[in-house]
Amino acid sequence: MPNLAITNFNLxxxxxxxxxxxxxxxxxxxxxxxxxSEALISLLAGITFSPHAANLIKPLxxxxxxxxxxxTITLYFTRLVLGVQLVLAGVQLPSKYLQREWKSLxxxxxxxxxxxxxxxxxxxxxxxxNLSFIHSLAVGACVTPTDPVLSNSIxxxxxxxxxxxxxxxxxxxAESGANDGLGYPFLFFALYLVKYVDDSGGTxxxxxxxxxxxxxYTVLLSVVYGATVGWIAKELLHWAQENxxxxxxxxxxxxxxxxxxxxxxxxxxxxxxVLACFVAGNVxxxxxxxxxxxLDDSLQPTIDMLLNLSIFMWFGAVCPWATFLHNDVVxxxxxxxxxxxxLLFRRVPIVYAMHWKITQIEEKQQALFxxxxxxxxxxxxxxxxxxxxxxxxxxxEGVVRKDASGLADTMRVVIWFLAMCSxxxxxxxxxxxxxHAKLIYSGGAWPExxxxxxxxxxxxxxxxxxxxxxxxxxxxxxxxxxxGYSTRRTDYGWEILNALSxxxxxDLNLLWSL
Numbered sequence: 001m002p003n004l005a006i007t008n009f010n011l012x013x014x015x016x017x018x019x020x021x022x023x024x025x026x027x028x029x030x031x032x033x034x035x036x037s038e039a040l041i042s043l044l045a046g047i048t049f050s051p052h053a054a055n056l057i058k059p060l061x062x063x064x065x066x067x068x069x070x071x072t073i074t075l076y077f078t079r080l081v082l083g084v085q086l087v088l089a090g091v092q093l094p095s096k097y098l099q100r101e102w103k104s105l106x107x108x109x110x111x112x113x114x115x116x117x118x119x120x121x122x123x124x125x126x127x128x129x130n131l132s133f134i135h136s137l138a139v140g141a142c143v144t145p146t147d148p149v150l151s152n153s154i155x156x157x158x159x160x161x162x163x164x165x166x167x168x169x170x171x172x173x174a175e176s177g178a179n180d181g182l183g184y185p186f187l188f189f190a191l192y193l194v195k196y197v198d199d200s201g202g203t204x205x206x207x208x209x210x211x212x213x214x215x216x217y218t219v220l221l222s223v224v225y226g227a228t229v230g231w232i233a234k235e236l237l238h239w240a241q242e243n244x245x246x247x248x249x250x251x252x253x254x255x256x257x258x259x260x261x262x263x264x265x266x267x268x269x270x271x272x273x274v275l276a277c278f279v280a281g282n283v284x285x286x287x288x289x290x291x292x293x294x295l296d297d298s299l300q301p302t303i304d305m306l307l308n309l310s311i312f313m314w315f316g317a318v319c320p321w322a323t324f325l326h327n328d329v330v331x332x333x334x335x336x337x338x339x340x341x342x343l344l345f346r347r348v349p350i351v352y353a354m355h356w357k358i359t360q361i362e363e364k365q366q367a368l369f370x371x372x373x374x375x376x377x378x379x380x381x382x383x384x385x386x387x388x389x390x391x392x393x394x395x396x397e398g399v400v401r402k403d404a405s406g407l408a409d410t411m412r413v414v415i416w417f418l419a420m421c422s423x424x425x426x427x428x429x430x431x432x433x434x435x436h437a438k439l440i441y442s443g444g445a446w447p448e449x450x451x452x453x454x455x456x457x458x459x460x461x462x463x464x465x466x467x468x469x470x471x472x473x474x475x476x477x478x479x480x481x482x483x484g485y486s487t488r489r490t491d492y493g494w495e496i497l498n499a500l501s502x503x504x505x506x507d508l509n510l511l512w513s514l
Contacts, residue, residue: 019042039423040427043312043316044316045316046313046316047316049317057317071388072385072389074381075386081307081310082274082382084256084259085152085307086148087255087256088255088281088304089173091285092291093285093291094288094291095291097170101170108171108179112347113145119346119347120140122140123140123345124139124414127337127338128334134197135190137190137193138187141190141383144179144186145176146376147422148177148378149377150376150378151172151373154429167360168370171358171360181219181278182275183379185210187383188390192207192210192214218270221269222273223275225276226278227280233284234283234284238289251293253299254290255300259281319420323416324417329409330410335417342376342421348368348372351371352367355367372429375426377422380422381416383415384416387411388412391404
């Protein structure tokens with residue numbers, strides 16, 4: 001007589017497969033009509049199937065009852081998702097985008113990240129009781145990077161194409177990809193001080209490790225390694241394609257396989273696999289060949305979606321929900337206040353102060369959009385577990401030091417809470433953006449449907465075209481960039497027509513494609 005085999009493996013397959021199947025049936029309705037992100041839906045599903053509710057997903061049981069093993073599983077899962085996401089982000093950016101937009105990226109990754117780190121740390125120091133400033137720097141470093149996974153729910157897809165200028169989409173993707181890997185210097189600056197500051201000569205030893213191990217071995221090595229692997233992979237794929245050695249299926253999955261290779265090899269040498277993946281993706285498509293070849297392919301977005309659904313379901317199941325109310329670190333009213341203040345002051349002031357130097361941010365409304373939009377998600381959880389792993393090695397006579405243990409407890413509560421707040425905030429942000437999208441375009445001064453008649457006479461070719469004001473703005477940016485003009489335009493009047501009147505023949509073709 002057959003017996004039921006209700007094993008964990010069967011339960012996970014049935015639960016995950018059933019959820020993705022049912023979600024797929026109504027995915028367009030949820031995402032395009034109700035503006036619900038995959039992250040929020042998957043998080044709610046994870047809570048529903050977790051031990052807190054239906055008990056179909058049992059993370060601690062998979063880790064054989066060990067919290068340490070569960071932390072390791074979560075760390076590796078986030079590494080996998082971030083690595084794949086960042087290679088795909090690098091692949092999707094236009095040719096030599098980092099080189100062409102290095103000034104804007106330098107501002108966002110330099111003063112921008114420092115400003116976010118300091119402001120977040122000050123807020124955490126002010127609201128978390130009995131927390132030293134050095135400890136608050138470690139907590140703030142985890143929430144400094146903008147999460148590329150949550151960013152995709154706003155800056156990719158039909159919603160983004162309708163409501164967000166292309167230039168903003170690309171700079172946000174590039175920033176979120178690069179600053180994920182650059183979170184290491186901020187985090188380990190604080191962690192090395194925590195470890196060595198009480199020792200004789202501890203500060204100099206901490207700085208030696210920070211410059212040598214973090215900047216030299218972790219960051220710079222990962223950049224060189226990612227660029228080298230990306231270039232070799234590009235040349236090999238070109239060679240295989242020219243000789244007709246590679247089939248279409250293998251060609252399409254090449255970028256994802258590249259991500260897995262970098263994650264594994266960088267993990268073995270102990271370097272920054274997240275940053276290496278992003279650099280490799282950029283170098284891999286530096287000639288735009290692979291990006292254009294896979295532009296209409298759906299394999300990469302499909303893999304991306306499956307990973308996103310899985311990771312946020314896992315987060316819903318492993319998140320320490322009960323500790324938000326019952327902990328020895330911080331009361332819930334302070335946590336809620338921290339979540340609100342982080343939203344308002346973590347990113348907005350520094351981005352708004354710099355926006356006139358960032359060419360993709362043309363107006364004050366766009367500066368507020370970029371400032372408010374800085375999600376905290378998978379990358380924050382990744383750095384949380386990197387920190388917990390490091391703090392577990394700060395010992396005295398084989399026992400974790402008391403201050404390191406206290407910092408670990410604080411980080412677990414605060415970072416998880418801020419990540420959950422950010423997932424919900426992304427949903428609210430998306431709805432707000434949908435109803436006020438015109439504010440991103442010149443304060444909504446001109447309606448989207450208003451058309452202009454444009455007359456061009458260039459190289460003996462006369463063209464008269466009717467197009468919307470938004471299309472004119474997009475074209476003006478393209479032409480201006482090609483001709484070296486400033487792309488910071490708040491007046492789309494004669495300046496745009498002047499830019500268009502000097503368009504090259506290729507630019508006229510771009511006008512037709514718009």
